[in-house]
Amino acid sequence: MLQGRTTISKFLIEQLRGADDQADLAALLVDVTAAVKAIASMTAKGALGGYLGSLGTENVQGETQKKLDVLSNNAVIQACEWGGLVAGMASEEMEEPYVLPRQFERGAFLLVFDPLDGSSNIDVNVSVGTIFSVLRHSKIGDPSVTDYLRPGIEQVAAGYAIYGPSTMMVITVGKGTHGFTLDREIGNFILTHPDLKIPEDTTEFAINASNERFWEPPVQRYVAECKAGKTGDRGCDFNTRWIASMVADVHRILMRGGIFMYPKDAKDPGKPWRLRLMYEANPIALIVEQAGGAASTGRARILEVTPAALHQRVPVMLGSKNEIERLDRYHREYDNGDDKPFASPLFKDRSLYGGENRA
Numbered sequence: 001m002l003q004g005r006t007t008i009s010k011f012l013i014e015q016l017r018g019a020d021d022q023a024d025l026a027a028l029l030v031d032v033t034a035a036v037k038a039i040a041s042m043t044a045k046g047a048l049g050g051y052l053g054s055l056g057t058e059n060v061q062g063e064t065q066k067k068l069d070v071l072s073n074n075a076v077i078q079a080c081e082w083g084g085l086v087a088g089m090a091s092e093e094m095e096e097p098y099v100l101p102r103q104f105e106r107g108a109f110l111l112v113f114d115p116l117d118g119s120s121n122i123d124v125n126v127s128v129g130t131i132f133s134v135l136r137h138s139k140i141g142d143p144s145v146t147d148y149l150r151p152g153i154e155q156v157a158a159g160y161a162i163y164g165p166s167t168m169m170v171i172t173v174g175k176g177t178h179g180f181t182l183d184r185e186i187g188n189f190i191l192t193h194p195d196l197k198i199p200e201d202t203t204e205f206a207i208n209a210s211n212e213r214f215w216e217p218p219v220q221r222y223v224a225e226c227k228a229g230k231t232g233d234r235g236c237d238f239n240t241r242w243i244a245s246m247v248a249d250v251h252r253i254l255m256r257g258g259i260f261m262y263p264k265d266a267k268d269p270g271k272p273w274r275l276r277l278m279y280e281a282n283p284i285a286l287i288v289e290q291a292g293g294a295a296s297t298g299r300a301r302i303l304e305v306t307p308a309a310l311h312q313r314v315p316v317m318l319g320s321k322n323e324i325e326r327l328d329r330y331h332r333e334y335d336n337g338d339d340k341p342f343a344s345p346l347f348k349d350r351s352l353y354g355g356e357n358r359a
């Protein structure tokens with residue numbers, strides 16, 4: 001049945017042929033696929049598996065942990081700790097990096113991951129995912145926290161799995177972005193979406209609109225213009241989608257274009273950003289850039305942000321290039337004070353959007 005089909009291990013071995021540690025990187029990514037298969041099996045069982053619901057504990061970010069957050073975290077650790085390929089691992093669900101048990105050989109890579117992205121969606125049977133990022137560890141000895149704090153540009157591989165109607169993995173090792181679909185009967189990921197490309201233009205955007213009044217003016221401007229559609233400055237109608245699982249929103253963007261935003265907001269002044277740099281924004285940014293898209297904080301390329309802490313958060317805007325460039329421009333114009341009032345009647349003084357937002 002495998003004839004003519006490319007399995008993920010064959011694909012990775014071929015893409016990473018060459019120096020020794022490239023073969024190790026391929027082997028590490030294959031270990032990650034083993035964890036993904038275990039998580040796919042748990043998520044697919046749903047209520048029948050007894051895995052749903054919360055644990056009554058909180059992670060380092062103060063978020064309630066779902067049973068599956070912790071089970072998925074353990075699945076990744078178990079699949080990747082034994083092979084002599086990683087020097088350490090860090091995850092959304094662990095305050096400090098995971099130190100490998102003494103019996104296991106140390107490898108050349110650091111694995112940073114979000115074991116279950118969108119886990120608030122798990123109890124309602126909506127797609128969730130796993131996001132991972134691989135960095136190099138060139139020092140001898142167990143890594144300290146600071147060894148993990150490398151900008152995303154230094155990632156040697158990144159990817160995500162999406163547990164949807166089908167389970168897929170999307171991976172980059174810096175040579176394009178490629179998608180694989182899990183064939184459950186043979187238990188292997190098969191290359192189904194080689195060389196994914198995000199169209200440069202789009203009329204679809206994703207954002208949690210309930211935060212609108214807390215966004216910064218450049219994001220309010222962008223969204224207001226999209227919503228004004230044909231009658232506004234943009235001169236065309238836009239469509240919105242919001243799944244609240246970043247992997248699922250990003251996957252749609254890889255399949256048909258669009259942009260995803262989780263910008264700064266002033267809802268909780270102690271938490272101006274939602275998404276974490278090292279295991280959400282960075283790996284997704286690399287995947288998106290490798291597919292021809294762009295990923296920005298609005299003021300900087302995400303991949304160039306140097307992390308100051310393992311669980312640091314950042315504003316995220318990514319997807320179709322021309323729209324992300326427009327958002328960057330709106331931020332620049334706002335910061336420079338040359339953000340002209342809109343021509344749209346929505347922005348006249350006595351309108352809904354007048355006054356406070358334009359101050």
Ligand code: AHG
Binds near residue numbers: 063117120245274
């Ligand atoms: P996680 O489940 O790993 O904490 O991440 C969820 C993230 C992301 O997937 C999604 O886009 C965003 O949180 C949704 O957050 P809100 O529902 O709070 O807007």
Ligand code: MN
Binds near residue numbers: 117246280
């Ligand atoms: Mn997440």
Ligand code: MN
Binds near residue numbers: 114115
């Ligand atoms: Mn998570």
